[in-house]
Amino acid sequence: MLGLGIIGWILIGGIAGWIASKIMKTDAQQGILLNIVVGIVGGLLGGFLLSVFGVDVNSAGWWFSFFTCLAGAVILLFLVKLVVRR
Structure with missing residues (x-):
């Protein structure tokens, strides 16, 4: 994901974070900025796990x-929901 640049990270991260929040039913608790952050951090996490x-x-x-x-x-x-539940 390093070759995408900052705009690519924000675009892909925002869309992925929004879809992930819909899947995990956390969209009502998050705004667009948090969706972007979740998507970017998720990309780093996913990239690390795949590598x-x-x-x-x-x-x-x-x-x-x-x-x-x-x-x-x-x-x-999923991990955030696990921690918050306890």
């Missing part, structure tokens, strides 16, 4: 980066 398993995330395209952000954002929101 641990040997997947080359640096040469991936837009779609792969989007699904990486989406998966990472869903995992992030």
